[in-house]
Amino acid sequence: MKNKSTVLPDFPMGGIHPPERKELTEHLPIETMPDPSKIALFLKQHVGYPSEVMFSLLSELYSPEYYLEDNICKDGACALNTADKKRLAVGELIGSTKNKIGASLHSGLDGVVEGVFDTIHPVLGKSPAIIVSKNGQTSPPEFSKKDWTQYSRQELLDKIKAAGIVGLGGAGFPADIKLNVKPDIFLDTLILNGSECEPYLTCDHRVMAEYPLDIIEGAKIIMKILGITRCVIGIENNKPDAIAALEQAILKDPNKMGFDIFVQPLTVKYPHGSADQIMESITDRVRPSGKRSSSIGIIVQNVYTTKTIYDAVAFDKPFYERVVTFSGRGIARQANLLVKIGTRLADVVEYLGGTTPDLAKIVIGGPMMGVAVSSLNVPITKTTSGVLFLTREEIGEDQKYGPCIRCGFCLDACPMGLDPSNIGIFVEAGKGAECEQFGFWNDCFQCGSCAYACPAKRPLVQFIGLAGIKVEEAKKKEES
Amino acid sequence: MNASATDHIQTLERPYNSNLSVSFSPHARSSVTTERIMWTVVACLMPSLILSMFVFGIQTLVITAVSVISCVMTEAICQKLLNRPITINDGSAVITGILMAYVIPPGVSVWMPIPGAIMAIFITKIIMGGLGFNVFNPALMGRALLMASYPVAMTAGWVPPIRDLSLGRYFHAGVDAVSSATPLYVLKHYGISGLMEKYGSMSTMYFDFFFGFSPGCIGETSACVLLMGGLILLYKKYITWHIPVSVIVSTAFFTWVFGGETWFSGNPILAVLSGGVILGAFFMATDYVTSPNEKRGQLIFGAGIGALTVLIRLKGGYPEGVCYAILLMNPLVPALDQWFRPKRFSEGAL
Numbered sequence: 098m099k100n101k102s103t104v105l106p107d108f109p110m111g112g113i114h115p116p117e118r119k120e121l122t123e124h125l126p127i128e129t130m131p132d133p134s135k136i137a138l139f140l141k142q143h144v145g146y147p148s149e150v151m152f153s154l155l156s157e158l159y160s161p162e163y164y165l166e167d168n169i170c171k172d173g174a175c176a177l178n179t180a181d182k183k184r185l186a187v188g189e190l191i192g193s194t195k196n197k198i199g200a201s202l203h204s205g206l207d208g209v210v211e212g213v214f215d216t217i218h219p220v221l222g223k224s225p226a227i228i229v230s231k232n233g234q235t236s237p238p239e240f241s242k243k244d245w246t247q248y249s250r251q252e253l254l255d256k257i258k259a260a261g262i263v264g265l266g267g268a269g270f271p272a273d274i275k276l277n278v279k280p281d282i283f284l285d286t287l288i289l290n291g292s293e294c295e296p297y298l299t300c301d302h303r304v305m306a307e308y309p310l311d312i313i314e315g316a317k318i319i320m321k322i323l324g325i326t327r328c329v330i331g332i333e334n335n336k337p338d339a340i341a342a343l344e345q346a347i348l349k350d351p352n353k354m355g356f357d358i359f360v361q362p363l364t365v366k367y368p369h370g371s372a373d374q375i376m377e378s379i380t381d382r383v384r385p386s387g388k389r390s391s392s393i394g395i396i397v398q399n400v401y402t403t404k405t406i407y408d409a410v411a412f413d414k415p416f417y418e419r420v421v422t423f424s425g426r427g428i429a430r431q432a433n434l435l436v437k438i439g440t441r442l443a444d445v446v447e448y449l450g451g452t453t454p455d456l457a458k459i460v461i462g463g464p465m466m467g468v469a470v471s472s473l474n475v476p477i478t479k480t481t482s483g484v485l486f487l488t489r490e491e492i493g494e495d496q497k498y499g500p501c502i503r504c505g506f507c508l509d510a511c512p513m514g515l516d517p518s519n520i521g522i523f524v525e526a527g528k529g530a531e532c533e534q535f536g537f538w539n540d541c542f543q544c545g546s547c548a549y550a551c552p553a554k555r556p557l558v559q560f561i562g563l564a565g566i567k568v569e570e571a572k573k574k575e576e577s
Numbered sequence: 578m579n580a581s582a583t584d585h586i587q588t589l590e591r592p593y594n595s596n597l598s599v600s601f602s603p604h605a606r607s608s609v610t611t612e613r614i615m616w617t618v619v620a621c622l623m624p625s626l627i628l629s630m631f632v633f634g635i636q637t638l639v640i641t642a643v644s645v646i647s648c649v650m651t652e653a654i655c656q657k658l659l660n661r662p663i664t665i666n667d668g669s670a671v672i673t674g675i676l677m678a679y680v681i682p683p684g685v686s687v688w689m690p691i692p693g694a695i696m697a698i699f700i701t702k703i704i705m706g707g708l709g710f711n712v713f714n715p716a717l718m719g720r721a722l723l724m725a726s727y728p729v730a731m732t733a734g735w736v737p738p739i740r741d742l743s744l745g746r747y748f749h750a751g752v753d754a755v756s757s758a759t760p761l762y763v764l765k766h767y768g769i770s771g772l773m774e775k776y777g778s779m780s781t782m783y784f785d786f787f788f789g790f791s792p793g794c795i796g797e798t799s800a801c802v803l804l805m806g807g808l809i810l811l812y813k814k815y816i817t818w819h820i821p822v823s824v825i826v827s828t829a830f831f832t833w834v835f836g837g838e839t840w841f842s843g844n845p846i847l848a849v850l851s852g853g854v855i856l857g858a859f860f861m862a863t864d865y866v867t868s869p870n871e872k873r874g875q876l877i878f879g880a881g882i883g884a885l886t887v888l889i890r891l892k893g894g895y896p897e898g899v900c901y902a903i904l905l906m907n908p909l910v911p912a913l914d915q916w917f918r919p920k921r922f923s924e925g926a927l
Contacts, residue, residue: 110922115605296605373922386923458598464605471597485604492604499611499667500709504815505870506609513922518870519914540922545603552611556601 105334105364108374111512112366113546115296115465117335118491121431122299122424127307129435130448136439137216137226137476138191138202143269145198150213150227151191183210187238188415191227200271200479201261202227205417205437207235217475219461219468226476229439240412245318246354253322253410260409261479262416266290266370266399267466269480272406275396276322284325284394288379289316291332291339291400292363294370295463298483300420303433304401305332305339309346312400313358315407319398320356328358330400331375335365367465368544372397374512387539401482421477423449427456427486436477442484443473458492460485465545499553507547507557513540517547521560529567537561614815615668621806622675622860625796628789632738633683637795640681644690645674651698661707669708673697676716676861679796680853680900681723684734692726693719713907714867717900724900735759735792738785759792760851761896769844786850797853807859816863819875824858825849827883835891854886857899867907874913881906 141147185191185204192202211228218224248256258273278284289312293301305312316328332340343360350358361379363369373384375397382393390397401420408414417438424431429450436445442459446452460467461475461484477484507517516535523532547557629637652670656663677693697719705711724731735758760782763772776782776791785791789799797803810816829845836843849855862868862882869875882902889898 110920113607115607383923386921456597458600458604460602460604465603467602467604469597469599469602469604471599487604492598493606493608495598495600496610499664500707502611502614502669502709502865503870504614504865508870508919511919514919514924515921516870516919536921543602548601549603549605549607550609552607552609552614554606554610558603559601 105362106378107364107366108369108378108512110514111510111546112368112374113510113549114365115367115549117365118296118424119299119302119335121297121426122422122433123302123336125299125303125431125433127303127420127433127435130437130440130445132206132231132437133440133444135211135228135230135441136204136206136437137214137228137441138204138439139216139218139224139226139476139478140192140202140213141221141224142202142438142479143200143263143271145200145271146194147225148192148194148199148202151193184208184232185210185229187235188417190415191229198271198274200263201259201415203261203415203417204229205439206231208232217470217472219470219475219478226439240408240414242411243413245314245410246321248410250322250324253318256410256413257406260405260413260415262402262405262409263479264399265401265405265419265480265482267462267480267482269478272398272402275398276319278323278391278396280324282391284323284391284396285327286380286395287316287320287323287325287328288375288395288397289328289330289400289403290370290372290375290397291330291336291343292370292375293336294333294365294367295465295467295483296367297424297485298422298463299424300422300433300482301399301401302336302339304404304420305336306342308404309339309342310350311404311407312343313346313350314411315403315405316358317354317356318406318410319396319403323396326356328356329379330358330360331363331369331379332360333365333369334362368512368546371512371542371544373542386536416479419477419479419481421481422483423486424483425460425486425488426491427453427458427488429453438479439476441474441476442470445477445484446473446486452486453488455488455490456486457489458485458487460487465549466543496554498555501555502553504552506550506552510546510550512544512546513537513542515540515547515561517557517561520564521555521557524560524564524567529564530571532564533568535564537564541565609815611669612667615672617813617815618672618810618860619668619675621809622672622679622796624802624806625679625789625799625856626675628799628802629683629795632789632798633736633795634739636687637678637683639687640683640685640690640795641675641678643687644678644694645671647691647694648674648677648698651694652703655699655703656707659703664708667708670698673702673715673719675796676856677719679856680716680720680794682731682734682793683736683795685727685730689723689727689730690719693723696722709866711866712910713904714861714864717861717904720900721904737792738790738798759896760786760847761890764847764851765890765896772847783846783850786847791851793851794853797856800850800855803855803859807855810859810863816859817872817875819872820863820868820879821858823876823879824862824882824886825854827880828854828886829883831884831887832890835887848887848890852890852897853899857882857886857903861899862903862906867903867910869910869913869917871914871917871919874910874917877917878906878910878913881909 187207189204191204206229208229208231211230213225213227215223216226254273262272263269291301291305340360340362347358372390376395377383384390384393405416420435422433459470501518501522515537520532520535541561543558545558648670649665653663653665697715701713701715701718702711763775787800791798829849832843832848833845869878885902885905886898
């Protein structure tokens with residue numbers, strides 16, 4: 098463990114300092130958005146298999162096999178007749194999966210199921226989603242607090258699985274599978290990742306500042322599941338109020354249960370929120386290429402995921418709403434909103450007072466790794482941590498990219514020690530299949546540091562992605 | 578198809594902006610562009626030109642202007658003829674023009690840079706594939722051509738410096754190149770005693786060479802202003818310390834070991850201040866395209882330049898060797914990049 102008092106821990110290799118722009122939303126308390134009239138819940142919200150629809154009629158019309166066979170559902174083919182429409186309560190289970198890697202899906206509205214429709218998905222283009230429409234005015238559901246300490250490990254895991262929790266840092270890996278580590282694997286540290294290194298995003302920051310006790314309790318739940326006693330909460334040093342709130346919560350915690358939790362401020366550098374980087378900076382341990390973090394005795398969990406785990410275990414509250422940062426100068430009012438999963442951007446924009454005329458780009462996620470969308474009909478998913486409405490001034494001019502001038506800035510920026518410039522040159526020359534020598538295969542996590550630093554504005558992340566496809570193609574050809 | 582089908586989510590009338598840009602991630606880019614880097618380098622080179630106008634006369638400006646204009650014109654014409662996008666705005670041809678002018682003597686004819694520009698831009702850069710693909714430093718290739726084609730002009734066009742910087746002298750300096758030898762020439766042929774005889778005591782010599790009052794090429798004489806420009810580039814993080822420091826340290830070290838009458842008796846300070854070591858170290862060896870990307874490779878590249886410079890100065894036919902040292906190290910760059918790959922993240926794992 099590095100010395101906390103002298104220098105803040107840092108990861109040694111690469112990293113960049115993009116303008117943070119967190120001042121737009123970091124002081125705004127979490128605000129609950131009124132229910133929209135309709136929500137669209139993607140069957141695939143996360144890594145792994147898509148959920149199956151729970152209702153027999155819909156399942157017949159729209160089975161996951163049908164989806165997996167790449168048969169795109171025809172418009173309206175899966176709509177229900179009025180008589181068949183299923184009435185739902187808030188938090189009712191509407192999707193589930195028997196596959197190991199998958200997560201349950203719950204309705205955030207008190208309403209009726211309209212059917213399954215292809216809906217614009219930020220990454221997949223189009224993807225089937227269950228549409229639920231609101232059914233008049235309803236009072237919010239009430240959850241009673243239970244004493245979670247009596248539950249066994251398996252009961253805790255079952256509750257997390259039942260709540261449909263996935264990793265909220267961005268990847269969306271189902272939480273119960275991540276925490277269900279085989280007992281023979283040695284673990285000693287839980288790292289709660291509160292670094293939130295992406296510019297603009299402040300949802301984790303607000304959750305840490307407003308619900309520190311929930312996070313501490315959630316950390317205890319996770320440590321009980323994993324059977325370890327040490328937890329480090331890593332927070333970038335630009336969130337002093339979140340650090341103070343969590344430190345206070347740890348000090349005042351009445352029942353420590355023998356767990357050792359402490360807060361570790363980190364240097365402000367992108368991508369500090371990546372699992373590899375936060376592990377190295379806090380524990381000095383480096384994950385071997387292609388292996389899981391549990392191989393070096395660490396589990397990394399996002400702080401907000403930890404809070405939802407606490408809600409799921411102590412309140413039996415399913416994961417159907419989340420805090421999302423709506424920021425950027427292209428929207429009338431910036432906010433940290435608690436929205437129902439499946440709420441379309443159009444409803445949020447309406448609630449926040451509309452967009453400004455100089456809006457140039459809508460990005461789902463952070464500016465470094467997020468996806469630009471062209472429509473406001475996109476629904477919020479479980480992994481959406483922010484939606485940015487960026488003006489021309491904020492994104493700069495769209496330029497054509499130039500030739501690589503071999504300045505080596507991308508080599509200095511890459512946190513994984515890769516060679517993005519050479520991969521880009523090879524891909525441009527049509528030799529993407531020969532890029533395996535640069536070894537990006539297991540290591541590149543598309544943080545975008547190389548493309549941020551590139552003075553020729555080359556799309557290096559996409560070149561690397563393309564090189565991956567070409568290498569895979571070449572391997573398949575060799576096999577056949 | 579039933580009623581609710583028409584009411585599904587895509588057909589709802591919703592605010593929709595068709596002007597939205599949907600480019601790739603990352604959506605934030607640093608403000609440093611190729612153009613900005615190139616024009617910053619141009620700006621960092623300007624003080625040398627201004628000083629040389631005072632020291633050697635107005636013809637240095639004319640030669641530099643001819644060099645820059647012929648380089649930019651060559652690039653524009655070649656790219657037009659080859660149907661390539663014309664990229665003269667990126668400033669790289671301007672840098673080539675300035676650097677080529679900086680390494681030719683101030684007393685040459687004004688047309689002299691034109692064949693050099695064709696060599697530098699057309700042969701060294703454009704037919705190699707344009708910016709980013711040239712193997713050799715274009716400006717130095719231009720100089721090498723001039724050196725081979727016009728050896729007399731290139732080795733005799735020295736102009737004695739005007740020491741008092743008075744404007745009257747400055748306008749009357751003219752092109753009448755008085756035969757005057759560079760310090761390195763004197764050092765090579767008459768030894769340290771000849772140098773002392775010609776330039777005065779050691780301390781005056783250090784002062785003159787540091788501030789640029791000695792015969793030499795247009796832009797290489799003043800270590801002081803070149804260092805200022807180089808430090809700006811370092812501060813802006815456009816270059817790193819590795820190449821300049823390794824070039825200077827290795828030149829000084831090898832001169833100290835081999836440069837004197839006996840071993841370990843050379844004068845390293847004089848070796849670094851005279852000739853084009855500072856210009857080469859900060860502005861030519863650091864050319865992105867023709868230098869290694871990896872830091873260890875850069876250190877070896879710089880050390881090699883220093884060693885070759887000293888070798889040419891002491892044993893070669895020319896009094897100055899920085900130009901050829903850099904050109905000889907350039908083709909080694911792909912190999913250095915191959916040998917020194919960046920250290921991978923997982924290499925730190927147990």
